[in-house]
Amino acid sequence: MLRKAYAKINLGLEVVSKREDNFHNLNTIMAMIDLYDELYFQKDSEITLETNINIGDIGNNLVYKAAVLLKNTFNVNDGCRIVLTKNIPMQSGLAGGSSDAAVTLEALNDLWKLNLSIDELANLGAKLGSDVPFCLFKKPAILEGRGDVLKQFIDLPEIYVVLVIPNFSCSTKDIFSNHVTSPNDNRFLKLINAIQSKDINNIGKRMFNDLEVTVDKIFSEEPIIKIKSKLLEFGASGAVMSGSGSTVYGITNSFKNAQKIKNLMKKEFKNYHIITTKTNNF
Known part of the structure; x- marks a missing residue:
């Protein structure tokens, strides 16, 4: 199973206030662009992750975290082999890691036949990162909260x-x-x-x-x-x-x-x- 994880851009980003949890309240408008990482998923006995770049400790990678979160939350017996080809630069403001995590949730939902809705996946994704819910919905949108609360879709x-x-x-x-x-x-x-x-x-x-x-x-x-x-x-x-x-x-x-x-x-x-x-x- 091969999937694409698209980068995002912010057309506007307003920092409204600092929250008690040390995050910030935002108003932002995001859109996906035609730049993407590629992820390959194959059912296996354990969760493994291979990449074309050095990602350091695998336990800190959002793809691996997403797979483990889904497996543990729903007591999945299967594992999966994941091959990640990175094209989106890291720490660049393009949400490459968040998009990879979103696609991992989507793909494993299908591979493991969990039949979760996109809203259920988005709620899980918010535990991984503020941009993950948007990367699941994909459509241009206005977002609030930490950038994780969808207000409305927009036409661009x-x-x-x-x-x-x-x-x-x-x-x-x-x-x-x-x-x-x-x-x-x-x-x-x-x-x-x-x-x-x-x-x-x-x-x-x-x-x-x-x-x-x-x-x-x-x-x-x-x-x-x-x-x-x-x-x-x-x-x-x-x-x-x-x-x-x-x-x-x-x-x-x-x-x-x-x-x-x-x-x-x-x-x-x-x-x-x-x-x-x-x-x-x-």
């Missing part, structure tokens, strides 16, 4: 995306622990209105991420601002950081424009990984 026009993945990664825990919340200025509502207009230029102008300023404070030379400025200079309709970083992306209305921006960015940022892709609406 087809958006072409230029991903700029710097040569440094961001720890979500470190970024949030250093973040200072700022007053609400209705940016989130304005972004929702822009999305409803289906106008990519309007959407681009309204995209934002409260965590950008925190990342630029932690890393020297304000890398997020520099990447965003160049994306806009080279023709992107808008540019914003995804999640807690470090990926920054620009949007445009055609593949031709995206390729042009990508080529110019590759000359400017020779040590960064730059990819063109597009949103997936499923």
Whole structure:
């Protein structure tokens, strides 16, 4: 059984307040993009995980944790062999690990014939990470809570995306622990209105991420601002950081424009990984 785990981007991310459990309340809008990891699942006597990269302690990997959680929660006798091919960079704000975990829950639900609903899987997924429920639902959506509470699905026009993945990664825990919340200025509502207009230029102008300023404070030379400025200079309709970083992306209305921006960015940022892709609406 072969499955794809798609990356996500945040079109908007508002940090509302810090919670008593040390997480933060968020308003965010997420969409899947056409960049994915691949996972192969085969029934076996034990749970094993093979990967194409070094992931360190297997017990800390979200794929392995998802499989163990499902097995233990429902007293499954079978195990599974899982082969993970990583294409989504880790600690980049693209939810690669969360998407891998979501696909693992989906696939093992089928492989082990558990017949769980997507809502039941999402409740389990929230125990693994805040982005896992969205990665199960897959459709563009507005989310609240820790980013794990679905408020409503939204319709997006087809958006072409230029991903700029710097040569440094961001720890979500470190970024949030250093973040200072700022007053609400209705940016989130304005972004929702822009999305409803289906106008990519309007959407681009309204995209934002409260965590950008925190990342630029932690890393020297304000890398997020520099990447965003160049994306806009080279023709992107808008540019914003995804999640807690470090990926920054620009949007445009055609593949031709995206390729042009990508080529110019590759000359400017020779040590960064730059990819063109597009949103997936499923």
